[in-house]
Amino acid sequence: MKITVKLFATFRIDRFDIAERDYPAGTTVAAIVDDLELPRDQLGILMVNNRHVELDREMSDGETLAIFPLVGGG
C-alpha cells in the first residue's frame, strides 16, 4: 500500500521532507518509525490524516503519516 510520510524538524536530516512509500498491508506506525530509524525516545506527536495516533495504529492505503520530534528546550 502507498503511505505518504511527512517528517518534521530534525527527522528530515538525511531522510526527506515528504515521500510516498510502499508498505505491506497492516503495517503499523511503529513499523514505519523503525523502518525510518527514527529514535523512539525522540518521538513528539504522530498524526495520521491530521489526527493523533499511537504507535500501534495500523495504516491504510493512501493515508498520510506526519512525525514530529520531541522538542523540550527553553
Place this chain on the structure above:
Amino acid sequence: MERLSDFLLAQASDGLVSWQSQVTASRQFDVSLAEVEEAILSADLLPARYQRNRQMISTAQQLQLFRSKVAVVGAGGLGGYILEQLARLGIGQLVSIDADVFEENNLNRQLLSSPSKLGRVKVEVAAERIAEVNPAVSLIPIQAMCDSQNGAELLAGVDCVVDAVDNVTARLDLSVVCDKLQVPLVHGAIAGWYGHVSTILPGDTTMQTIYRHWKGGKGVEQQLGNPSFTPAVAASLEVAEVCKLLLDQGRLLRNRKLAFNLLHMEVDDISL
C-alpha cells in the same frame, strides 16, 4: 493640597503623561511609581511610554494589563525575552521563578545574561533588569524550581502562567498545577532551529497530548542546543498569547500547536 489626579491632568498633553511627570508625581505625592501609573490609567490618561501601544491597546485595556499578574517559570532562553516583553507591554506584576545562576554557556542566547552576570542568581538579575526597563512594573523574584510540590503555592493568585522551562518533566508538572489552580498556561518549547507554542486553558490536556510519547529525558535540543534567535521567536509568540488572554482578544492557539522551523522557514498549525 492638590490632588494627584488633578496634577496628572494638568501635566497631560494629548492624553499622555511623560515619564518625568510620573517621577515628579511620585515624589510630590509620596506614592510609588506603580501607584502613579495606576492613577494615570484610571484617569483615562496614558503614560507616554505606551503611546505606540495606543492604536492596538486602549487605555482601559492598558489598565487591565497593569492590574494583571503573570508568572514566568524559567528565566533562561525563553524567560529572559518573555519577562522583557511583558514589562514593556505594561503588565503590572511579574513573578519570575528559576533556581539557577548564569553560566557561560547561557551567553549565546539568554537576554538577561552578560559576562558581568556570570554566577549571579537569574531571578535577581531579572528583577534588576525589569526595574531598569519599566520601574512601574514590580517583579517578584523566586529562586526555586517550580514543581508539583510547591507549584500551587508559588503560582497562587496569578492571572496567567508562561512556560519558559527547559525540560518535559517541569512542563507536565506545570500543566497539572495550572489546571488545579484554574489558570491558563502558555506553553513554548525550542530546540535548535525548531520550536512550538500552544495555549492551554483549564481542563485542556494539551501538554499531555504533545508529550504523550515522552519516555523521560531530553528532546532533540540535547543534540541541537539553542541559538540566539529561536528563543526570541518562541518567546514573542508566547507573549502575544498572554496579551490576548488577558485582554480576551483575537484567536488563541488553543487545542493547536504552532510549530516553526526556521531552517526551512515553515510554520505548521497543528490541530491537537
